[in-house]
Amino acid sequence: MSPEALANCITGWQKAKGRNDLPWQLHNDPYHVLVSELMLQQTQVKTVIPYFERWLQTFPTIEALASASEDEVMTLWQGLGYYRRARNLHAAAQKVVRDYQSEIPRSAAELKEIPGIGPYTVGAIRAFAFDAPAAIVDGNVKRLFARLFALPYEVNKSTNDRYFWQLAEHFTPARDNRRFAQGLLDLGATICKPQQPLCALCPLAKVCQALQLGKVNALPKRQQKKAIPTRKGHFLLDVSARGIVLEQRPASGIWPTLWCLPEVAQAPDAQLWTRFRHTFSHYKLDGHVWLATPPGNGTTRRIACHQLDEVGLPAPIRKLLQQLIASEVCNQQD
Missing domain, CATH: 3.90.79.10 (Nucleoside Triphosphate Pyrophosphohydrolase)
Known part of the structure; x- marks a missing residue:
């Protein structure tokens, strides 16, 4: 399937069937995208939504967040877990206000200099806030690609990440990437689920190699985790x-x-x-x-x-x- 054909298929499906009313999608505000992306790291959408809404009530602008005390930030974050994200978000706001005149930058090089922003978040901000052609790879995208292309790589082994990033960069469209990137996430989260995927509803079913080979439940491959002490x-x-x-x-x-x-x-x-x-x-x-x-x-x-x-x-x-x-x-x- 060509990159253009894949992009057309996914963007068409996303427009008709995807998630288009999430709180951080309403205005595509770069600050809203930054907050949502850090909250969504290792946390489900349904858990994040009430936290995101309370956050914007307390810190409606990046300047408000930057000027808040650490206690205020941590108090509002409590219960969401992975508290380093809150400290990174606070530090990110302070850097943006101090170094970028309160405007979240568009370029990947500048975004990488902001605390808490790794490769995925760089791509997400560029795609969702600016509709720029930037690749994204998270667990949903890995699972979707692993099944779509019948990939043999273990998705929880970091050394395999480069294969998924190469695919993402190859298929990322030059235009309308906001909808394409959201479509990838939506397909992984709502259709190509870890358990009991809804293959009959998938717009990629006809070209999915895992489905054709009868390996949907066998993919993606995962490295066995060690017992937690x-x-x-x-x-x-x-x-x-x-x-x-x-x-x-x-x-x-x-x-x-x-x-x-x-x-x-x-x-x-x-x-x-x-x-x-x-x-x-x-x-x-x-x-x-x-x-x-x-x-x-x-x-x-x-x-x-x-x-x-x-x-x-x-x-x-x-x-x-x-x-x-x-x-x-x-x-x-x-």
């Missing part, structure tokens, strides 16, 4: 009518710069209040929460229960504290 974590709960002692975590490691129950290296000689589990990309956390007074340091402070919404908290810690508040422990402790 489990690590214990020990957290201290010091609660009174004056609030809860929290510490701000360092800029590196898990939950960077968020406020959290103080963590210690070993289990203290104290009463166990509860346990929780949380899965990160590389390990599972088996959290133990102990009723104990943490050692005082410059990173801890007692925060009133009614002010917890004003600080950024990791999702599992926020859930625990909400349970604590619901039990009225804050009012009972001395």
Whole structure:
């Protein structure tokens, strides 16, 4: 199939059947595209939509985001996970305001200099914000190409990425790339799904090599992942009518710069209040929460229960504290 024929097929389908009413598509505003693309990294569209809408209510412009405090940014991001994206988005806004007169640049070379913007995001911004001929490759595109061309490459092996980028660059049209790029993503997300793909509804069914070879369920190939280890974590709960002692975590490691129950290296000689589990990309956390007074340091402070919404908290810690508040422990402790 020629690049022109593929582009015509995908853009025609996208116009008629694709997703055309997502919040960040309404104006094709470069700032909106930047926010949505960083939020969409490793996160599904349906999860991102309410966060995106709240974000624009609080930070309607890139200048508003650039001038916000880190606490404000992290508080609004909490629950979305992968918090480094929030810090990158904040830093990106500050760089754009400082170095590009608040205008997100169009060129790939300049976009690559902005924090948090890698090859995919460069292509996405250029395609969706400026309708420029820029290739995009993400999990949806890899899966679609792997089936369409019956590719033998494992899609979760980074050394194979170059094959998918070469295909994307070959088929990216010189015009109307905004719709073509969105069509690739829409086909992967809604038709060429990981499980139970809707091949009967696919506009590429007649030329899909995996379908012709009976290999749709065997593709794409994936490298077997290693088992995720489990690590214990020990957290201290010091609660009174004056609030809860929290510490701000360092800029590196898990939950960077968020406020959290103080963590210690070993289990203290104290009463166990509860346990929780949380899965990160590389390990599972088996959290133990102990009723104990943490050692005082410059990173801890007692925060009133009614002010917890004003600080950024990791999702599992926020859930625990909400349970604590619901039990009225804050009012009972001395």
